[in-house]
Amino acid sequence: MNDIFDTRNGDLSVIHETGESTGLNGKDRFRLLFERSLEPIIILSGNTIIDCNDAALKVMGASEKTELAGLSVDEISPPLQPDGRKSTEKTRTLSEEALRDGCGTFEWVHRDLTGKEFWVEVFLTVISERAPMVTFGTWRDITERKRSEKELRESYERLRMLSAHIQEVREYERKSVARELHDVLGQMLTTINMDLAWMKKKIPEKEKAVLGKITAVISLVRQAVKTVQKVSSELRPVILEDFGLIPAIEQAAQSFQAQTGITTEVKLDPAVDLDRKRSMALYRIFQEVTTNVIRHAGATKLQVSLERHQDLIALEMRDNGRGVSDKEIEDKSSFGILGMRERALFIGGLFHIRGVPGVGTGVRVEIPYQTNGGRP
Numbered sequence: 001m002n003d004i005f006d007t008r009n010g011d012l013s014v015i016h017e018t019g020e021s022t023g024l025n026g027k028d029r030f031r032l033l034f035e036r037s038l039e040p041i042i043i044l045s046g047n048t049i050i051d052c053n054d055a056a057l058k059v060m061g062a063s064e065k066t067e068l069a070g071l072s073v074d075e076i077s078p079p080l081q082p083d084g085r086k087s088t089e090k091t092r093t094l095s096e097e098a099l100r101d102g103c104g105t106f107e108w109v110h111r112d113l114t115g116k117e118f119w120v121e122v123f124l125t126v127i128s129e130r131a132p133m134v135t136f137g138t139w140r141d142i143t144e145r146k147r148s149e150k151e152l153r154e155s156y157e158r159l160r161m162l163s164a165h166i167q168e169v170r171e172y173e174r175k176s177v178a179r180e181l182h183d184v185l186g187q188m189l190t191t192i193n194m195d196l197a198w199m200k201k202k203i204p205e206k207e208k209a210v211l212g213k214i215t216a217v218i219s220l221v222r223q224a225v226k227t228v229q230k231v232s233s234e235l236r237p238v239i240l241e242d243f244g245l246i247p248a249i250e251q252a253a254q255s256f257q258a259q260t261g262i263t264t265e266v267k268l269d270p271a272v273d274l275d276r277k278r279s280m281a282l283y284r285i286f287q288e289v290t291t292n293v294i295r296h297a298g299a300t301k302l303q304v305s306l307e308r309h310q311d312l313i314a315l316e317m318r319d320n321g322r323g324v325s326d327k328e329i330e331d332k333s334s335f336g337i338l339g340m341r342e343r344a345l346f347i348g349g350l351f352h353i354r355g356v357p358g359v360g361t362g363v364r365v366e367i368p369y370q371t372n373g374g375r376p
């Protein structure tokens, strides 16, 4: 095996010639540093290993330097790197970059002599630019870090899927409760109403007390019918399913204004035409925003806009209330905000919320128009 110190090169000779105070000459001191380093170090001539230290032997599962000498980087790497690029091509690019900059840092997957793969962060320094280029590479094992990152990513992914699944189950349950309320309870109340009307007709006029009672009960039943309709349409916005997002938001905004006295301006681009899943997600976000405005904002005005900019659809809602703070937005128990963000992500969108004290709160959702084509 070549000795690094035999490579005739200016930079290295500087190290060789420095300080003699330890009793070792520069070359010996450097050799000691190289051999004793706990970090694996390899020296490459071009793409071929010409020297390495004990730490490198250990991580490569080798016992003698001769086992590694002469091997190319490709022979100690899997054919493909995790980003899908060929190791051979990637080494070429990285060597060129190192030659240009004099050094380089990158992450790499190596394969030891037993075939086991491990992640390293490579610090590459060019010590001779003359062809074949001589480089000095140290490896830091990052396998553990990469494994934790992967686990974290996977667990985040699973949580996101779970959250999406829970949302779907919730929608399904809402729908069936709404149907039960509307069809069964609504039907019963209608029958009761009709029977009461029939009884009212049959009772002689002189029975004023009984007739008064029946009239009061009829009015109560009517109120109950209205409540059933209101609750069931909140649970399952039929208008959304039948006519789409725009009429649904228009109607909800009207009743929001009527109930709260908050002036609600709506500007909805009729060119927006979305499939059911995306309409439902945007509608639920709109519902959460209006609930928040009632509960927290102290606003007198709400502006809602739905616009299409080429491939992007943006739903924006601004109130003129106290303005949500960054602390409230980031609070781990702000599940309403978290739910809106998750819903937006679930349909491939982005969610923004921002408050300015005394000016108000703005919520903006942007989704790509054509993720899976337009309407299903």
Ligand SMILES: Nc1ncnc2c1ncn2[C@@H]1O[C@H](COP(=O)(O)OP(=O)(O)OP(=O)(O)O)[C@@H](O)[C@H]1O
Pocket: 292, 293, 295, 296, 297, 298, 319, 321, 322, 323, 324, 325, 328, 329, 333, 334, 335, 336, 337, 338, 361
């Ligand atoms: N429009 C707004 N104006 C001012 N503050 C707001 C507004 N929207 C939200 N906030 C603040 O942000 C907090 C978090 O909102 P979030 O919707 O996540 O939770 P919540 O409404 O308190 O409870 P829920 O889980 O029922 O939605 C609120 O408690 C409130 O303090």
Ligand SMILES: [Mg+2]
Pocket: 288, 291, 292, 336, 337
């Ligand atoms: Mg809320």
